[in-house]
Amino acid sequence: MRQTTLITSTFLCLGLAISPSLLAEISLNPPVSPSATQAVTPAPAAPDTATPETPAPAASSVEASSNTAPLEDEVITTPDGSDPRAKIKDAVVKVHVVQHTYDTLSPWNSDSQKGSGSGLIIDDNLILTNAHVASDATFLEIQRHSETKRYEAEVVYISHESDLAILRTKDATAYKDVTPLELGDLPKMQQSVEVYGFPIGGNTLSVTRGVVSRIEKQNYVHTGENLIAVQVDAAINFGNSGGPVISDGKVVGVAMQSGFLTENIGYMIPTPIIRHVLADVKDGKVDGYGFHGFLAQSMENPAMRRKYGLGDNQTGMLVHKVYKNSPADGKVQIGDIMTEIDGHKVENNGTVEFRPGEFIDHTHYIDMHQIGENITFKILRNGQEQVISLPLDKPGKEYLLVKPNQYDKQPTYFIFGGLVFMPLNQDVIDSLDGTPARIGALTYESPDEKRSEAVVLTKVLPADINKDYHHDRSLLIEKVNGESIRDFKDFYQKIQSSNVDYITLETSDHYQLVIDRKEAIERQPKILTQYGVNADRSKDLQAIAQAPAPAAPAVSEAAPPAAAVPPAATPAPAVPATAVVVQPAPVAVPTTPVATTPAPIAVPPQPMMPQPVIPQPVLPPQVAPQTPPAAGSTQP
CATH class of the missing domain: 2.40.10.120 (Thrombin, subunit H)
Structure with a gap:
């Protein structure tokens, strides 16, 4: 083989083409039929190729041997002279x-x-x-x-x-x-x-x-x-x-x-x-992928299989976590053994045979369901076989305390006294220089009635009023003045409405950061200017701060509907990442996969110029926002 390669390379360097018949004549290669020289890729020895390869155009043996060779210059024609790729x-x-x-x-x-x-x-x-x-x-x-x-x-x-x-x-x-x-x-x-x-x-x-x-x-x-x-x-x-x-x-x-x-x-x-x-x-909207509500582990360990009484012909996965308020809550128990999903046998390693001899993780069958559909499981509980049906009622990310990456909007943030706070999401975790164990653990937790979103101190803009905190970063803030935090909006409003002299922030291990409220309000504009920060809060929080009072002024009958919106309410949040569409028409599938006339959408461009510095970063207590704390987290 090496001799063949050297001789072939020599001929190519001389600008000469070398044919298989010539190699055969010098006893370096057996004769090859013309059709064989046109194969796209040398076929592997295994005879189970699923689909026969389409013959490639006539080319030199070197070009035919590369399965990634560009084809843009090749001219392939059918008997009528047309290009089938056209x-x-x-x-x-x-x-x-x-x-x-x-x-x-x-x-x-x-x-x-x-x-x-x-x-x-x-x-x-x-x-x-x-x-x-x-x-x-x-x-x-x-x-x-x-x-x-x-x-x-x-x-x-x-x-x-x-x-x-x-x-x-x-x-x-x-x-x-x-x-x-x-x-x-x-x-x-x-x-x-x-x-x-x-x-x-x-x-x-x-x-x-x-x-x-x-x-x-x-x-x-x-x-x-x-x-x-x-x-x-x-x-x-x-x-x-x-x-x-x-x-x-x-x-x-x-x-x-x-x-x-x-x-x-x-x-x-x-x-x-x-x-x-x-x-x-x-x-008319993108829902995503559902979540059945429980986690299961493999059962390849012999001792585990003996403990749960699995015979040699029985396979499955052990349920080890059930999420509260999920479809599985109350129907699936820790210790159950999942043996089938939608009628497909679940192997001990968590895979399912989806084609003869080909296996894929069992969660693929969950992915193939739409939100609103049901999925069926067969489980063993105390040796007794049961069949349960679980509705996929909402996207899986709704069951996560740490939301996925977000797009098409400015990340939410709030600066107070030079301390930068953000809601914890996957973008923040990906950007941290190392993930603290406490933050990493939250990625496996789900929202509950006490907390639907975590708040993290991401960095400090060093100044005299935050001295001794300059090294603090990646801190999870659990309380504001002794009160627990439900989500980032709740955290923001607690600081905004505070009228005490000192605002105390606590972590889970009672580590404290104390901020002089009046001093922070007074020094904030200077800190922002010093670090080139154009606003002390993100645009979505600005919209909350500038929201109109409940009593709206009367609008003349001749005035257009848009006149009812005060100018201060115009800087609305950017388009959420999960819905880049405003009431589009339904889409038809499959042969004509998508409807031809969806309704217009609004995709407002993000501002390209810096926003003006807000001179008063914190509102006085008497004009604190009237909007109650949100029940859920900010949509990523």
Whole structure:
């Protein structure tokens, strides 16, 4: 083999082509039939390839041996002289985006940056792409392959958990003559695929080829949501995100970003997740994925299996945690053994056989349900078999004390006396320099009647009034003046309405920070100016502080409805990450996956200029906000 490679390289260096027949003549390689030299990828020895590979165009033996070689320059024609990829290429677009992002731990600072991704036309002027391509976008443009014209676009729906977004061109006739791409099924192992997109390194469409090498649940890079993903050995580079992955002329997935720095390994979001999102938005909003309400552990340990009386032919998982007020509360008990999910046998390691010889984590069957549907479990309790049905009543993140990453809005923060406070969410945890054990433990807790959101001191802007606290950061604040905190809004209002001389903040181990209230109010403007902070609180808290009094002035009959809103109420919070849509029309699925005329949406751009400094950071007690403490946490 080494001798063959050296001789082949020598001929190539001399600019000469070497044929298999020539190698056969010098006894280095057996004769190869012409059809064999056109294979896309050398087939593995295993004969269980799910789908036969499509023959590649005639090319040199070196080009044929690489399963990730770009195909954009290849000319493949059918007997009538047409390009079979032409229709696919016509439906692939480049997404140009300007994103406005914030510094998580210094959320008064923001920046705008340009980028690009890929997408595919799924119906008329509707485009499917990755959520991370469209998130935090203030300006979007779509450019189709083989065209120079760009069309301005907007976000219709965005599912951050699935890392998928649906865009719409503002020109309703932009792509009315383009044939939308059709969704296929979940591909099989070793099935040939082609990845279309616009990766970095050029402006034209790129096509790479490979095979499916792995199917399992993975943590999506965008939010860390654990969903089914497909690994392929085709090159997927920056800019490919959102582009279609094609097999047998149909879409089998959408390329997504990878958290692994490896060569010739890429990941795609398969069609089961795409179909889930398209079905999810039929009601005009993105609900996400439900949660059944309990956690279970594997039972591969022999001693554990003997203790719970499992026979050699019995398999399952042991329930070790049940969340309060969840669907499982009162129906599932700690010590139950889950043996089946939706009729599928659960193995001792927590997997389920979803195709002959292929296993996937059992939670995949929970992911495939929509909010509002029921899921069925078979359990063993004290040796007795039971069947229970649990409703997936609301998104899983509602059962988390620490909410997932948030997008499309400024992070919530409040500065008092130079101390910076924020609600604890995954963005904050990801930005910390190391995660304290106490904070890490909260990621496994659920909200309760006492607390629905945690408050954390993220940093201190050093000044004379906060001396001795300069080193404090990542502190969980449990109490304000001896009173427990329900959520961040409750914390904010407790400080705002306080009229005592000293405000005392306590952690769980009774560590205290004492702030002179009057001194903090007096010195705050200077501290903000010194550190270049343009506002002492985020825009959502500014809206609370500037909310109008309950008694609204009378409005003339001739006045338009908008006149009833006082000017002070205009700085409303940014669009929540889970709903980037204002009453869109239902979406139809599958062959025409998405409805053609969803209602207009509002995606207000984030401000690009600094906000004016608020001279009085804390309201006097007599004008404290009248809004009662919120019952739930701020929506991420």
